[in-house]
Each structure stands twice: as C-alpha cells, then as structure tokens.
Amino acid sequence: MAGKVWVALQQRGDELHPMSGEAIAAGVRLAATVGSEAEAILLCAEPGTAAETAARYGAAAVRVIQHPSLGAYTPGAFTGALSAAASTEAPGWIVLAHSYQSVDYMPRVAHALDAALVPEVIDFRADDGGVIWTRPVFAGKMQAEVRVRGEGPVVLSVQAGAFPAAQGEASAPISTLDLAADITPDREVLGVEEVAGEHVDLTQAPIILAVGRGIGGAENMDKVEELAAALGAEIGASRPVIDSGWLARDRQIGSSGQTVAPKLYIAAGISGAIQHLVGMKGSRCVVAINKDASAPIFAISQYGIVGDLHEVLPALTEAVKEAKA
Numbered sequence: 001m002a003g004k005v006w007v008a009l010q011q012r013g014d015e016l017h018p019m020s021g022e023a024i025a026a027g028v029r030l031a032a033t034v035g036s037e038a039e040a041i042l043l044c045a046e047p048g049t050a051a052e053t054a055a056r057y058g059a060a061a062v063r064v065i066q067h068p069s070l071g072a073y074t075p076g077a078f079t080g081a082l083s084a085a086a087s088t089e090a091p092g093w094i095v096l097a098h099s100y101q102s103v104d105y106m107p108r109v110a111h112a113l114d115a116a117l118v119p120e121v122i123d124f125r126a127d128d129g130g131v132i133w134t135r136p137v138f139a140g141k142m143q144a145e146v147r148v149r150g151e152g153p154v155v156l157s158v159q160a161g162a163f164p165a166a167q168g169e170a171s172a173p174i175s176t177l178d179l180a181a182d183i184t185p186d187r188e189v190l191g192v193e194e195v196a197g198e199h200v201d202l203t204q205a206p207i208i209l210a211v212g213r214g215i216g217g218a219e220n221m222d223k224v225e226e227l228a229a230a231l232g233a234e235i236g237a238s239r240p241v242i243d244s245g246w247l248a249r250d251r252q253i254g255s256s257g258q259t260v261a262p263k264l265y266i267a268a269g270i271s272g273a274i275q276h277l278v279g280m281k282g283s284r285c286v287v288a289i290n291k292d293a294s295a296p297i298f299a300i301s302q303y304g305i306v307g308d309l310h311e312v313l314p315a316l317t318e319a320v321k322e323a324k325a
C-alpha cells in the first residue's frame, strides 16, 4: 500500500474548523485514488468536540497529538509537532485546508520533511504511477496541472469549496498519537483577541448576496440588506465596494478577498471581472442582476436579470417574503 494520507485538522475554539471537513473529503478521495487510507490528525491542547466531529467525515481513523503548546497557534509548535510525527510515521501525503493558519506553517513542514509543496489544490487525478494536481495560477486566470518530481512525501492544501465535506453516520476510531520529540513554540502568545464582531467567514455561507459598484453608494445598501435578510443570505461585495468604504474589507470576494462556493450566489451590479470570478466561480447556482445585457457575469450565470438593481432588489425582496408567508 502507498504511504498513508494524513489530513492535518484545524480547531476553531473547541470545535473543528469547517474547512477541515473539506480537507478530510479531499484526503479520503486522495486515499481512494492512490490505494491508501486517510487518517485525520488533530494537533491540539484539548480536543474539545473537534476529534469526535472529525471522526464522522469518512477518514479511517482520527489520531490526536495533544500538547500544552498546541493551544494558541504558533508556527513553531505546529511545525514541530506535525513534522516530528510525520518523520516517525512517514505518511505519503499531508493534506491541509488552505486557511490562513495552514499556509503559515505548511511550507515549514514541507521544508522539515524535505517534501514537495503543492498549495491551493482544486482538483487532482491519478496518472501513470503518480498524481496530477490542478491549481490556479496568475490570480485564477489560468489553471495549471502539476506533477511532483522524485520520491518522498507531498504536503498540499486544498482550496475552500473545491472538495465538499460529507458527514456520515459512521464514526472512525479516535486514538492518541504520542510524539517522540518535544515541541518548542517559537513565540509566546500573550493573548488572542477576536476582532470585535467584524470578521465574516463567507466561505461557509450557503447563500451570498454580492453587491458591486452598480449599487452606487453606501446610502443604497438598505436594499441589499433587506433582500439578504429575507433570504437569510450573507452579504459579499466586489472590490470597488470595499475600496469605496461602503462595506467592511472582510466582505470582499475575489482574488484578493475570500474564495466562496455557496449553493446560491446573487451578483447585483457586478460586471464579472476575472479577479472577482476566481473567488466565486465554484458557486452552485449564480443569479446575475445587471442593467448591461453584455456584462461578462452573465456568461457564468445560470439565471440572469437584465434590469436596474434599484428596482430588481426590492421586487425580489417582496417576492421572497410572499413566497415565505
């Protein structure tokens, strides 16, 4: 059997980070592709509910590396723990979610293991004795297919929305993975502070109402908020809306914002520039509202409404309210 596929998990508080479910889905598919099995590895000070949640995503096993230094994230402790465990057990692949935390320490893990590094994987397939990885390049304008040369482990991260998480009834066994080496954090975390209620994680939203420059100004945002409330949607935006200060930066979608893959994406007054499309083209159903029938956003939309959003948004709000009444 090929070396095992490890999936390094991430905690949010005591819980499993939602992107870790997607990483397990990628790991399980990779294991099936290469004829191996996937194990989920939880690095933590306290497993909380994360290990039990992870056990329901289809991995063959969940193994917990527990150490007081793995509470508040530090790259030194996480790199030390994961690379020490991997040096001993020699997995063939280490899969991580492409989160801010993972991209901070996965290159260090790859370096420590002398492994190949493939970030931001959106797909893969088997090829004569190896795996071909698909990943975006040039800010998503193109996709590259890459193969890793030589022998040895591969460390990879998977992009949000590329591998939908699948939770099942069955629960994998949970065990402890003892470290042979001790861990030394490379810095002391004095405290962790949430940015006051401002951070919005759009990656997990099932419905997103995204607004573009066509909205015309912050004074028109009430129309957007009303439709979002009626739909139960999160509000996202194109970059000009953020740069103009009409919405907070954490609502930006695109190459320099968040990458999302909701079930429903409504793009209102957004032209469809490539830097925006790379952040939302994984959406299952796209509805575009634009007064210009030739706007590029219509080319990637399942439904299009050609019209003035100042009329269309309130009309949709009414229609949604009526349908729900």
Ligand SMILES: Cc1cc2nc3c(=O)[nH]c(=O)nc-3n(C[C@H](O)[C@H](O)[C@H](O)COP(=O)(O)OP(=O)(O)OC[C@H]3O[C@@H](n4cnc5c(N)ncnc54)[C@H](O)[C@@H]3O)c2cc1C
Pocket: 211, 212, 213, 214, 215, 237, 238, 239, 240, 241, 252, 253, 254, 255, 256, 257, 268, 269, 270, 271, 272, 273, 274, 275, 276, 279, 289, 290, 291, 292, 295, 307, 308, 309, 310
């Ligand atoms: C390095 C780099 C990174 C970038 N990163 C991002 C990114 O992460 N995300 C991002 O979005 N962009 C990004 N951009 C900017 C990107 O190139 C586009 O400029 C931007 O996406 C355009 O935003 P928009 O569609 O809202 O505005 P516009 O392109 O100006 O389009 C506005 C649209 O609204 C329509 N409209 C106007 N009025 C109405 C109305 N009353 N009713 C209906 N429709 C109307 C117009 O017909 C038009 O199609 C980046 C650019 C660069 C160079």
